[in-house]
Amino acid sequence: MTGRKIRTMEEFAEVSGISRPTISKYFYDPESVRQSSRARIESALEKYDYRPNIFAINQNRKLTKTIGILVPYLADPFFAEIVRLIERQCISAGFWPIVFSAHGQVELENNALATLQSLRPAGALIAPLGRSSDPETVQRFTEEVPTVVFDSNLTVGKAFVGSNNFQSIPLIVEYLCRTGEPPCFLEMPPVNPNATKRRDAFVTAMERLGLEPRIVRVAGSDWDFERIGYEEGMRLIDERALSTNTVLCSNDRLAIGLIAAAYQKGLRVGRGPGCAIRVAGHDDHPFSQFTCPPLTTVSQDYRAIAKRSVEVLFELIDGIEPTGERPEELFEGRLVLRLSA
Amino acid sequence: MTGRKIRTMEEFAEVSGISRPTISKYFYDPESVRQSSRARIESALEKYDYRPNIFAINQNRKLTKTIGILVPYLADPFFAEIVRLIERQCISAGFWPIVFSAHGQVELENNALATLQSLRPAGALIAPLGRSSDPETVQRFTEEVPTVVFDSNLTVGKAFVGSNNFQSIPLIVEYLCRTGEPPCFLEMPPVNPNATKRRDAFVTAMERLGLEPRIVRVAGSDWDFERIGYEEGMRLIDERALSTNTVLCSNDRLAIGLIAAAYQKGLRVGRGPGCAIRVAGHDDHPFSQFTCPPLTTVSQDYRAIAKRSVEVLFELIDGIEPTGERPEELFEGRLVLRLSA
């Protein structure tokens, strides 16, 4: 890294001895120029510190290399993890992922969408807030940029990739019924379609087993699930409002809060003798294996969801539009038996 | 939202009846134009859906409204939370935060730095990987863009904002010594300066109390701290290698893993009678209150760190350079007494 500062492609063309249009081609796709040219460019790149101006590039190119990722709440370990996987995929495919979080608020989601759109990304992967999303804004966004929706299935975008709640919930319901008292369902705040789908799946599963589905609604409408699970747990235990010793939580974060409440109240959690309550979750989020006891849950297939979302988006970007219905790819959950239920 | 699509500022100037330069001024700072002009522009904005082209703006303006945020590992709840706070601050000040995560890898950190730099941000808030960072790359970055470093104090950038490990660690060490057996120190993988600072602070604190500082080094060099804490905990318990019943972990994530290991091994964690081991952490990260038992720890002042980092950056952006030494602002930890120690 020596030599004078290079500011423009023109200057870089001079010092590298290659014409500017060719340099331009090179930066779009290094494969698209002759080997000898590429070698000369790259050796010049080692001597001079030059990077094309992103803004000038994007202003003129039809297709950007930017990919927008939007999640409802990045501090949620589920999203943190899935974003991590998605980013990795994008980077290794030569794209530039940019992450936005709505932090649970519509205004921020709309804001992020607007910012994202003005970045003119090649495509976007979005997990909308869900219920509190502003449908019009999301809709308008998806009309402008090729979008794959994941996790939370608003019926917008070109495709959806997520988990099959109607497979995963019955899986754990049947397990719980087979091995002990039938569960009641601790319902997460209905922030998105998953919430209601999981509840409905629970009802169906229980009825199919000839059992009465008992649902416990929780107060709160934000993303502070551990707290909600904890507070609701404290209340339920205090008021002896639990009609069964088994609780299926609609997600792991809720379960973590509930387990904390049980601990606080001296209720032993688990499926062994001497245990007062069984707690199960849904998602197998990154920290669920470290609860005490470790959480029995249904995993979401993080890798598959991330991988497939990105694949579908790349197909969209390459102009491969899905024919017929808007495709919805649902991955199956896997039972993760640990000690809490 | 009616009328034809507006594509350029020129067109928008036409339909709003205001000249283009004035419109330009408005978008840079709505306060900078006369009330009556502002009103006319804003009423036009309601009728026509127009947003200036980001790329054209940034290409020409010296000062962007973009602010880069870089953290080493976004799936770490500590960083997720602090990023959330920082983003909020930036947005409410009219800036556009863009978040990057190094995902624990140098190449990705360098990559993010390069991408960020080419976005020509007004400033950046970065928490470097630390030990594995590429000093040259980080250094070069900070020379080009006004940078505040937080959490992990590499001696680059115009300022540092973080926690005072030499205050927080003694705080909890003294508490632990006062209320039971002196602790040993479960050392996090030395991924960044905090790791070694906390260890040194532990040694100093113990020596000041006339006690022998015992350090337990853990294997692993990644950011998978819960797993590391768990595996190391299992090993320590199996081998009866713990010389004391009290363990101070250099961060909460490690402690969460250790508590899980203790649970697995049937060791009751806490400070009450019948407890076999006391575990304490550092950070008070968002989920520490939901461990079983809830984690005794020292809090980092998230809000203060986020707030002050952003403030200092804004001062830098406004041209207020710190005089004299590169300032380092350290916030104090607060003892958070819960049940684990």
Place this chain on the structure above:
DNA sequence: TTTGAACTTTTGCACGCGCAAAAGAAATGG
């Protein structure tokens, strides 16, 4: 080995993208 036709890649040039900045003139407001 040389030649030459057929291809492929590179070059030089000109134009355009949407906007900022600057400067002087004109309009507005109190």
Place this chain on the structure above:
DNA sequence: CCATTTCTTTTGCGCGTGCAAAAGTTCAAA
């Protein structure tokens, strides 16, 4: 009437893209 604010005009930011001409490459035939 003078101080602000706005308008008009010009120049330029750094690069993509299309075009025709030039240079390079390949390969079979001489």
